[in-house]
Amino acid sequence: MSEVIYLEVDRSNQAILSYFLELPANQSRNMDYVPATSVELTYLNGLEDFVFPPGMVATLSDLEDFRKRLAANKAAATSKAQATPGxxxxxxxxxxxxxxxxxxxxxxxxxxxxxxxxxxxxxxxxxxxxx
Structure with missing residues (x-):
């Protein structure tokens, strides 16, 4: 479930516009392609469907925030497990x-x-x- 997906990000406003299963061969000057997982894509879709008002799209900063929270949760879980095993x-x-x-x-x-x-x-x- 963690296969790589490429998110199409507009360089001017960092908006995530689309995604591709493979890195596009013909890349545009106006777009960047950021690797992501299907879990991250599901999170971004959930933001757009249930959190953001109609017409608002997820941005690269939303993806970065999700990655930071995920890393912090993993670090906290690891430190708790190592601190008191019994x-x-x-x-x-x-x-x-x-x-x-x-x-x-x-x-x-x-x-x-x-x-x-x-x-x-x-x-x-x-x-x-x-x-």
Whole structure:
């Protein structure tokens, strides 16, 4: 899915106008051809379809910003994985224990039945006092 696609970029305003699967043999003086991946093309299409107002096109700076964010995310994920290799498994094991302790299923059914019986008796007593 990471095959190279060539984006046609207008030199005057850096607007991405089109894309090619192969580098065009006849290149124009007004256009540059920038290699990109299909993931980057999908991102740029998403910007144009869902983010930008009608008539606005993606530019080379949008592609560069996407590449910077992608590189920063990869660097952050790599540094987190190298910093604490044993910690996530310990935290994951502790989290379910807290959830089980705080759930209502920890109360035995007999206690729930007794509470329900007490509530019904109190309601009946209250109704009989109102009459």
């Amino acid at each position: 910690k996530p498994s310990q935290k994951a094991a502790q989290a379910p224990q807290k959830a089980v302790q705080s759930s209502s299923k920890a109360t035995p059914p007999a206690t729930n039945n007794a509470a329900q019986a007490n509530l019904i008796a109190a309601l009946k007593k209250r109704r009989s006092n109102k009459k």
